[in-house]
Amino acid sequence: MKFAVTSKGDTVSNTLMHKMKAYLMDFQLEYDEDKPDIVISVGGDGTLLYAFHRYRSRLDKTAFVGVHTGHLGFYADWVPDEIEKLVIAIAKTPYQVVEYPLLEVIIRHNDGGREARYLALNECTVKAIEGSLVMDVEIKGQLFETFRGDGLCMSTPSGSTAYNKALGGAILHPSIPAIQVAEMASINNRVFRTVGSPLVLPDHHTCLLKPVNDVDFQITIDHLTLLHKDVKSIQCRVANEKIRFARFRPFPFWKRVRDSFITE
Structure with a gap:
């Protein structure tokens, strides 16, 4: 099996990266940064997001596993004290593949x-460079509303615990193939109206945003700002594509939610 290791770049993460690389090579696994079967992300959720975008052309061939060296992450389920156990699991144990939905974003120009086509693991946000964002929102080819406000956030189920949650969106289990649309400070008065609630769209529904005025847009795809x-x-x-995680033990989603937001 071929593997690669990515690091957050701090001293602790880099040390763990080199240790895991050496251990796995001792088990006769091949290190291959270009075409890995499994990618080990050492750092946090941001590090795994970086790894996802680096290997987005190999999503059907590469599985990811995360080691977190900071706060508990939603994508990183191993801790530094467990790296020897993880190395043995990778080298000796067939892993279960768990797939999460992704968001496809296609930006068309006049x-x-x-x-331009992008894939997001967490979310895509859209804001106007100057002033309020004004967008016609179409769902399944029908005009739903004209949005006016600071911006819109489209998230995946696994990304629903990130920016989407801060905007008052629902937390969706990653087994649900859906996307969520959440508003950022919408304008609602006697003249302008929006639904005012997050929308959860199934995988056979498409959301199309059409600018009402000729302005420039700041669009984020996960950590990338465009x-x-x-x-x-x-x-x-x-998206048709999914991200694949290598699971060597149970990693219950709702336990992660509880540990991240409720447990002290």
Whole structure:
């Protein structure tokens, strides 16, 4: 089996990365940064997000496992004291593959020829560079509302515990193939109206955002911030691709939610 290890870059994470690399090579596993079967992320959720985007072209061939060196993460389920146990598990134990839904974002431009496609593990956010964001929101090809406010956040189920939660969105279990649309400070008065609640869309529904005015947009895809000009539409849906996690032991989602937000 081929493997790769990514690190947050701090001293603790780098030390663990080198240890795990040496241990796994002692077990005759092959280190391959280009075409790994399994990627070990050492750091936190941000480190795993980086690894996901680095290997997004190999999602059907590569599985991920996380070691967290800081606060408990939603994607990193092993701690530094367990790395020897994890190394033995990787080297000796067949792992279970758990798949999580991803968000597909397609940005089309008014010139008709250019479009950009992205995958997000957590979320995509859309904001206007100046002033309020004004967008027609279409669902399944029908106009749902004209949104006015600070911005919109489209999240995956696994990303529903991140920015989406801070916006008052629901926490969705990652076994549900859906995306969620949450508002950022919408404008609601006698003239302008939005639904005012997060929307959960199943995998056969598409959300299409169409600019009402000619402005530039700041669009984030997970940790990546992009500036897009001359935007015709932003299409969001559940992606055909999924991220694959290597599970060597149970990692209950609701326990992670409880440990992260409730347990002291």
